[in-house]
Amino acid sequence: MDSSIDIQILDQALSIDQCYDYVIHESCGGICLFVGTVRNHNKGEDVKYLEFESYKSMAIKEIHKICLIAKEQFHTQSIAVHHRLGHVEITEKAVIIAVSTVHRKNAFQACEFIIDKLKKTVPIWKREFLENGSYWVNATP
Amino acid sequence: MDSSIDIQILDQALSIDQCYDYVIHESCGGICLFVGTVRNHNKGEDVKYLEFESYKSMAIKEIHKICLIAKEQFHTQSIAVHHRLGHVEITEKAVIIAVSTVHRKNAFQACEFIIDKLKKTVPIWKREFLENGSYWVNATP
Amino acid sequence: MKVLCFGIARDIAGASEIKITTEEVQSVSQLRRYLEEQFPKFQSINQYMVAINEAYAEDTTEIKSSDHIAIIPPVSGG
């Protein structure tokens, strides 16, 4: 794996500090972080909590592919992507993406690029638990 | 001041956690943070450290104006803007901007809007200390 | 041939891994046909993908019994 890219898929709470510390670099003037948190509602329903599962080995490879494109396209210095697994409560962190660049515009663009792609291609699945039952998000029409 | 906006101009080290904790909200799925850090070079020169000064009362008002526009334009839930003053070392945080929104695209846009505007209109000044002497950034042609 | 099942695919198959013994499944499209016969509910979910050796495969991709195969229902991470 590229030495400027840190990818972790974790069963415990995610740490912004850990992602920040990974990407901070003396040549960089800007760090953009995106933190995806669990919302208490979705499509008009109250959400109680979530569960994430992943095809971990493939998920890491797919995230790595996305980060390599971002590195090439937006000249990133370092990238950290940490994703949570298992039971996650409302307001807890589901994903953290941190990107450092020399110029800030690239940091915003790379960070948004990575979260957009991650949501489309990385084999991680979210089950939403509502008042009455649960369902896999995006799974059915 | 708007109760969903936290603005601080501080002589001590900035805290990402403090900004994050201010903006986190159970209705929000996305938080974007920008952290401006001190680079070790600028315009081909090695930078040793910086000093920031501000017209603090006016700076807070100008940041507040920017945040109100961002809130209106990007439907932000909460915004925190913390800016450092005084002597700041390479890799230390000069500014943190944190924005929470229901949908993530708005968080990215609001965060970038705020840092872009802050750099143009907020009365804060940066003096760069090089190997030989120092100068006020942007002050002279 | 073993096939890993995740998310709703695991719920439909009733297991996180299914074994396929027939010789008929030698490509991704044959795997799809097999799954939809064995577990008709696969026809009622959103388009799923198949991964071979931890990478997305095309319908025409051939499958060897030694491959790591996985059903990838629509993802929802982040």
Add this chain to the structure above:
Amino acid sequence: MKVLCFGIARDIAGASEIKITTEEVQSVSQLRRYLEEQFPKFQSINQYMVAINEAYAEDTTEIKSSDHIAIIPPVSGG
């Protein structure tokens, strides 16, 4: 009339606050003229702004001696 000076303006004026006693300064443009006569180096820096009561003012804005006035050289925060 007191005028706050920040950044390079403080270096040029040699103080963080200057006092102006003349009756000639009654608008922002008159203040600019006064400053550039007293401290010619103000002509050699990038365009500076003037703030009245903690808001940016136009050149035509009138100044009262009770106003909070500040010289705002090009900003460089963030």
